[in-house]
Amino acid sequence: MARAKENAMKKWEEMTWQEKREERFKRWLSPKNVKFVSREAEKLYKARVTRFIKAIKMEEPDRVPCILPMGYFPAYYAGVTFRTIMYDYAELKRSWLKFIHDFKDADSVNGPALVMPGRILDGLDIKNMKWPGHGLGEEAWYYQFIEGEYMKADEYDRLIRDPSDYTFRVNLPRTAGIFASFDKLPPLRSLQGNRLGLVPALADPDIRRAFQKMIDLGKEYQKWQAVVTEVSQTALAEGLPNMRGGMAGAPFDTLADMLRGTQGISVDMFRQPEKIIAYVEAITPQMIEQTIQMADNLDCPVISMPLHKGDDVFMSDKQFGKFYWPTYRKMLLAMINEGLVPFPFAEGKYNNRLKQITDMPKSGVVWYFDQTDMKEAKRILGNVSCIVGNVPSSIIVTGTKQLVKESCRKLIEDCGPGGGYILSGGAGIDKCPPENLRAMMEAVEEYGRYK
Amino acid sequence: MESVKNWKELTPRQRQEERFKRWLNAPGVRFDSPEAKKQYRARVTRFINAIRLEEGDRVPCMLPVGYFPAYYAGYDLKTVMYDYVKQRDAWLKFMRDFGDMDSFSSPGLILPAPALEIIDHKMHKWPGHGVGDDVAMYQFVEGEYIKADEYDKLIKDPTDFWLRTFMPREAGAFAPLADLPHLTPFIGIPIFYLSAFGNRAIQSALKTMMKAGNEIVKWSKITGEVARTAMKAGYPPLSGGMSGAPFDMLTDMCRGTTGIIMDMFRQPEKIIEAADRITPIVVDEAVKVAENSISPVIIMPLHKGDKTFMSQQQFEKFYWPSFKKVLLGLINEGLVPMPFAEGNYIPRLETISDMPRASIMWYFEYMDMALAKKIVGKTNGIMGNLPISIMATGTPEDVKEGCRKLIETCAPGGGYILSAAASMDKGNVANLHAMMDAAKEYGVYK
Numbered sequence A: 001m002a003r004a005k006e007n008a009m010k011k012w013e014e015m016t017w018q019e020k021r022e023e024r025f026k027r028w029l030s031p032k033n034v035k036f037v038s039r040e041a042e043k044l045y046k047a048r049v050t051r052f053i054k055a056i057k058m059e060e061p062d063r064v065p066c067i068l069p070m071g072y073f074p075a076y077y078a079g080v081t082f083r084t085i086m087y088d089y090a091e092l093k094r095s096w097l098k099f100i101h102d103f104k105d106a107d108s109v110n111g112p113a114l115v116m117p118g119r120i121l122d123g124l125d126i127k128n129m130k131w132p133g134h135g136l137g138e139e140a141w142y143y144q145f146i147e148g149e150y151m152k153a154d155e156y157d158r159l160i161r162d163p164s165d166y167t168f169r170v171n172l173p174r175t176a177g178i179f180a181s182f183d184k185l186p187p188l189r190s191l192q193g194n195r196l197g198l199v200p201a202l203a204d205p206d207i208r209r210a211f212q213k214m215i216d217l218g219k220e221y222q223k224w225q226a227v228v229t230e231v232s233q234t235a236l237a238e239g240l241p242n243m244r245g246g247m248a249g250a251p252f253d254t255l256a257d258m259l260r261g262t263q264g265i266s267v268d269m270f271r272q273p274e275k276i277i278a279y280v281e282a283i284t285p286q287m288i289e290q291t292i293q294m295a296d297n298l299d300c301p302v303i304s305m306p307l308h309k310g311d312d313v314f315m316s317d318k319q320f321g322k323f324y325w326p327t328y329r330k331m332l333l334a335m336i337n338e339g340l341v342p343f344p345f346a347e348g349k350y351n352n353r354l355k356q357i358t359d360m361p362k363s364g365v366v367w368y369f370d371q372t373d374m375k376e377a378k379r380i381l382g383n384v385s386c387i388v389g390n391v392p393s394s395i396i397v398t399g400t401k402q403l404v405k406e407s408c409r410k411l412i413e414d415c416g417p418g419g420g421y422i423l424s425g426g427a428g429i430d431k432c433p434p435e436n437l438r439a440m441m442e443a444v445e446e447y448g449r450y451k
Numbered sequence B: 001m002e003s004v005k006n007w008k009e010l011t012p013r014q015r016q017e018e019r020f021k022r023w024l025n026a027p028g029v030r031f032d033s034p035e036a037k038k039q040y041r042a043r044v045t046r047f048i049n050a051i052r053l054e055e056g057d058r059v060p061c062m063l064p065v066g067y068f069p070a071y072y073a074g075y076d077l078k079t080v081m082y083d084y085v086k087q088r089d090a091w092l093k094f095m096r097d098f099g100d101m102d103s104f105s106s107p108g109l110i111l112p113a114p115a116l117e118i119i120d121h122k123m124h125k126w127p128g129h130g131v132g133d134d135v136a137m138y139q140f141v142e143g144e145y146i147k148a149d150e151y152d153k154l155i156k157d158p159t160d161f162w163l164r165t166f167m168p169r170e171a172g173a174f175a176p177l178a179d180l181p182h183l184t185p186f187i188g189i190p191i192f193y194l195s196a197f198g199n200r201a202i203q204s205a206l207k208t209m210m211k212a213g214n215e216i217v218k219w220s221k222i223t224g225e226v227a228r229t230a231m232k233a234g235y236p237p238l239s240g241g242m243s244g245a246p247f248d249m250l251t252d253m254c255r256g257t258t259g260i261i262m263d264m265f266r267q268p269e270k271i272i273e274a275a276d277r278i279t280p281i282v283v284d285e286a287v288k289v290a291e292n293s294i295s296p297v298i299i300m301p302l303h304k305g306d307k308t309f310m311s312q313q314q315f316e317k318f319y320w321p322s323f324k325k326v327l328l329g330l331i332n333e334g335l336v337p338m339p340f341a342e343g344n345y346i347p348r349l350e351t352i353s354d355m356p357r358a359s360i361m362w363y364f365e366y367m368d369m370a371l372a373k374k375i376v377g378k379t380n381g382i383m384g385n386l387p388i389s390i391m392a393t394g395t396p397e398d399v400k401e402g403c404r405k406l407i408e409t410c411a412p413g414g415g416y417i418l419s420a421a422a423s424m425d426k427g428n429v430a431n432l433h434a435m436m437d438a439a440k441e442y443g444v445y446k
Helices: A002-007 A017-029 A039-056 A073-077 A082-087 A089-102 A118-124 A153-161 A163-175 A177-184 A199-203 A205-237 A251-271 A273-295 A317-337 A374-381 A393-398 A401-415 A434-447 B012-025 B034-051 B068-072 B077-082 B084-098 B113-119 B151-156 B158-170 B172-179 B191-197 B200-232 B246-266 B268-291 B312-332 B346-352 B369-375 B388-393 B396-410 B429-442
Strands: A129-132 A302-307 A341-346 A366-369 A386-391 A421-425 B124-127 B297-302 B336-344 B361-366 B381-386 B416-420
Touching (some): A039 A421, A118 B191, A163 A177, A163 A273, A205 B200, A317 A341, A366 A374, A374 A401, B012 B034, B113 B124, B113 B200, B158 B172, B158 B268, B191 B200, B369 B381, B396 B416
Parallel strands (some): A341 A366, B297 B336, B361 B381
């Protein structure tokens, strides 16, 4: 962690994880490159970050903090479609800035980095996703991941033996049209021969076209990136912190979501369980390294981790203990040990997992639940972790303001006592009456004060 | 070979047979004349016989041609590295002037210097670029291209290691690749790769590589003609690809001599682990190259396993186990490894003789060929090793006499290819003719 490491009195390697985390929290509290619009904005920023930090540390802040489930709501709120903000960066900016302006009293705001640039998806000819106007209706409000066996059952050895070779020459041609010619690439790790590296491969016209296109798309990416950065910086300058520094995931999910698909992985759990374990064990240190490297460039040490295939309906407790948890746990511990705050988002239901996941250092992880019973979560996990959640999306989208407020009150009563709780929705919201989001802020103000 | 049905069910011997058939039939080649075709088949048959330890009509010969055609045509290495047309013309002139040879290959090992300059290649010096204009060879620049504590990177994800750690050090133009993120954790989300391509330095690295790619297109278009013309004229290529020993790859390319010597004492287990890791990769790579070649012979220049570099104990511990696996891996695919043991391999003969019969061709530089015939020759073919000093400075009579002795020692019973101990770059063409004459005069089996 570049900056914290410089400032720290003690050597980074000699610090406890709590000390490292304090250094990262300091950086989050005083971000170097943010020019606040006013003293007031700066004061608010610090108060809000402090609120989150206290909740993370399972202490009582001034009140329960709230992460508004803003999803892609800013587009709806600004009167444009999701497709519009994917393709029109000016509209992306306008809608996000409007949201920032109108929801100034929120505790945090996400930047628009998860609104993928449509022109780039088109240019890459992405095969494993649908998006509005591309496989989905123009009015659709989300992407759809297209699951499949992008990796065949007998390819584990090849994947494990040289993961990046597999990525380049097998996976990329299957997942993006622009890389179709990469199946013609020679192995990049050439141990022999003329030492011209990739250059001879670039004599192939198809491969040249792919590279030229990447360069062109790289320029487009810069344009999009500039807007995302500007908007995210504006939110910070207005005093609205970000509660998601970076993103990572669980090793098993990488394999199940991206490579083998639900069907493939289900069969593998019976037919070749040892291959699954060999792969997740091999990929774990790489994912850890990549995550820590990414986080070192960020002010916010909270790492959002959407989880998929470990939920109650997908696998048994025994399978979770065998395939999912050991490597994911390793990853969490490694992140904690670097002073990061893993922020897993347990999509689906985690009722059966609650006990198993208590096996963590106190206050190391912040667990965000989608449909898990929060009362039970507080009872079982509440002594170990800060928990986050989970006003049902159905209520936020279709309910009245009173209903939303009532749901928040109940959650705060169940989960708030003693600290270690952050109010949020069960999932990101795309369209809803704006007052239902405001109701959540009102609820924490009214019911969430600690005395 | 994908073209052969049931390839997976064939034994190594049957696979070798299939590859020999392809070499012999040269699919897709339209010979200049029926005579050229006849000669081609006779020449390939001669090599196949030697590999199979059969006598055939006579001892085949691999002339130590090296970069000689450049000088023969009045150019030098520097000229033909920069001028592809002159390169092609020189090689074709030599081929046409010389007449009967058992094999002739394209100048594939002459790298296109303009491409090297464009990428700011650092691993070689070449005439006019680090060594004198008149030097007849390039000089490999050894170094610690990977550090003592970087073995694990190579072991965990070889391609990632190559792309982001090694390549940025081997050429100036590749340096920005060090800024790429590790791509594997993003598998399945191709858009994440693209964030790196927004980086201007990486964009410019790609552009430079594409520019060098243009040069490769030009170069291969012009020089590729040599191989095609030679085949049509009836000269088979002896080698269909190149490979090597995992230990050499770690030493030559990665750690350098000094580095590897330290490692043999300080972290021997890392060398072994890394060599084991790259072994299947080396096999895959050679097999893939051979798919596109006519000849199944894989030449394997060997460096650091010779007597002066390591003890027999070290050879058996560090060098041979992974190399043996590579050899067996190639043999299993029906390929014929042709290790070229540079330096002195006399103490290694017993160890290396442990190989399936008629599956490999050992090419020696400094060697007691009678001993080699006795030990290795029992089960496999050998080739070598007329001293290059005689080739370069001796008279044609000296050459012929040296060849005669070699043939008398090594030829009986078959399994021998006459050749020199290394390539001749400058010298007298009469000495090459003398060698060819010796094979025809003394090498006939009765």
